[in-house]
Amino acid sequence: MKIDILTLFPDMFTGVFGSSMLKHASEKGHVSFRTVDFREYAANKHKKVDDYPYGGGAGMVLSAQPIFDAVAALKAGLSHEPRVILLCPQGERYTQAKAEELAQEAHLIFLCGHYEGFDERVRTHVVTDELSIGDYVLTGGELGAMVIADSVTRLLPGVLGNEESAVTDSHSTGLLEHPQYTRPADFRGLKVPDVLLSGHHANIVKWRKEQALKRTLERRPDMLQRYSLTEQEEAWLGELKEEE
Known part of the structure; x- marks a missing residue:
């Protein structure tokens, strides 16, 4: 499996993907992790990725352009269509059943938001899934992406020392x-x-x-x-x- 993370804070994932089971799964070739700072895809000279919301209101909204272009770059040349997962409190509640579903995919792309959320056109034209790890609000989507990446990776064949472990887990x-x-x-x-x-x-x-x-x-x-x-x-x- 290939897992790409679009984030403004790629350093947050260094310890998680470089430790424990996720590290071993990557070293054995069961999964590959890549973090991409979508700020690098901003078309403006200041690499600005957010702007004020139309209609007024508190906070800033992530712009469509950098995310559209970042996802397009990750998809370039692919023969398959990856799942593009937006982490947000409005999304479907994440469950073990969803983890088992995602573990069947070859490629997952996670979008980690910040501020007041994304331009709605990201939701309607880029994203295939919106997921929430619980009924609470986090500063950004990074922690949710880590949780889902971990729960999916452990289900991949060969990752756990005993294949029966995942089958008999709570919720499975x-x-x-x-x-x-x-x-x-x-x-x-x-x-x-x-x-x-x-x-x-x-x-x-x-x-x-x-x-x-x-x-x-x-x-x-x-x-x-x-x-x-x-x-x-x-x-x-x-x-x-x-x-x-």
């Missing part, structure tokens, strides 16, 4: 993930559940499914409204509700 299955334990089995009197030490695979699978349901019921019951329960899961859920 439709439920929150079950509790996890590691050695020692007894830490200061706090013991790992016996079932996980039993070596009985079927019982472990059953316990994990029950615990995932329980945790989702306790912490995110709204997710159960969208989750298709099996008959067995419905029975477990009924028992959990009775316990409450």
Whole structure:
């Protein structure tokens, strides 16, 4: 996958793309990251990328010209049409399902805005997706782009050491993930559940499914409204509700 970031602050991405999983994924050739300062595409001599809004109002608005030209340059010579993603608080709420969808793409371009937003013609003629990572406002789109780039990259084949990790993550299955334990089995009197030490695979699978349901019921019951329960899961859920 190829990920391009259009931003006024490319230095913000140095530590993120040069560390941990994203660094390893890039070194192994699973993904390539490029940051582009779209100020360099401004046609005026002062490299100005914003202006006052028509009709008045507070703040400045990012101009269409530098962004149109920057995206056109990134698309030049391509045989495919990349997804162009605008990070903004008005966008579709970002979810794991969206991450899985974007992970199927070969090329993503992120637009990171600042000030009072973009000229509307950027939205209507350049952008393919508008995404928001939550119902709050950030100074710019850079942090949102980092979040999405991370969540998409980890889904690419070969990036994670264990391919099953991404499949069983919270939200990937439709439920929150079950509790996890590691050695020692007894830490200061706090013991790992016996079932996980039993070596009985079927019982472990059953316990994990029950615990995932329980945790989702306790912490995110709204997710159960969208989750298709099996008959067995419905029975477990009924028992959990009775316990409450």
